[in-house]
Amino acid sequence: MLEEGPNKVNTSTEAREARADAANKNRFEIWYFYGRLTKDELEAIDRASGKPANGLAEPDAETDVIVTVINDSVVRATINPLDSGAFPYHSMPWQRRAQHWAGVGVAEQMRAPQRIVNAALRATLNNAGKSAGSQLIINQSAIRPADGEWLVTPDKIWLTTTSDAPADVRMAFMAIEIPNVTDRLIAIITLGERFAEETTSIPLIAQGQSGATTPDTFGAAQLQKQQCQSAPALDRLCLR
Secondary structure (H helix, E strand, O other), rough: OOOOOOOOOHHHHHHHHHHHHHHHHHOOOEEEEEEEEEEHHHHHHHHHHHHOOHHHHHHHHEEEEEEEOOOOOEEEEEEOOOOOOOOOOOOOOOOOEOEEEEEOOOOOOHHHHHHHHHHHHHHHHHHHHHHHHHEEEEEEOOOEEOOOOOOOOOOOOOEEEEOOOOOOHHHHHEEEOOOHHHHHHHHHHHHHHHHHHHHOOOOOHHOOOOOOOOOOHHHHEEEHHHHHHHHHHHHHHOOO
């Protein structure tokens, strides 16, 4: 494998070669086979790797194995630790995708709504920080602080510097507040959450959450009850 080098399998077809980006350029491609091998097949792999005999009684006897394949070569074979020989995982494609065993998952389906919520929440926090304070505009030629410090503090005294200073103090000293648009941004966050529910077909009620929009029907109560039974951590929420 070291003599062949990495990326051997990726260059077998033009499609895979196009997917061999910089992140995977120097990586070996490893495959794991879960299936059955005969005693002779397993012993051939054991001899090549310097391992002792597998101990199977009959030459034609088959056993469940896990085979490791790097590039195009078998490098390891072990007996499946599960007596049933079943896969150590289960796969349920949430949405089917052509030529892909895993399909499209929930996280990928709600990728666009997630970006909407992230961007709106980030903008909400930024706006909250900016609108928490005021922007001060001071005409230093018209007024000056009595204590000589330009730092704004409570009960501070300011003095006019000239006799022709403007009568309206707002002409020399003004505080401008940045508008707080939290309500508008929260509406965008709510819209993103609604898009997430619609694209994944998983409404919040299916997660055991109640709210003003929860339908007051027997079916809705049954759905929440099932979710509470399957997720004990939501017991308190369900009791409310």
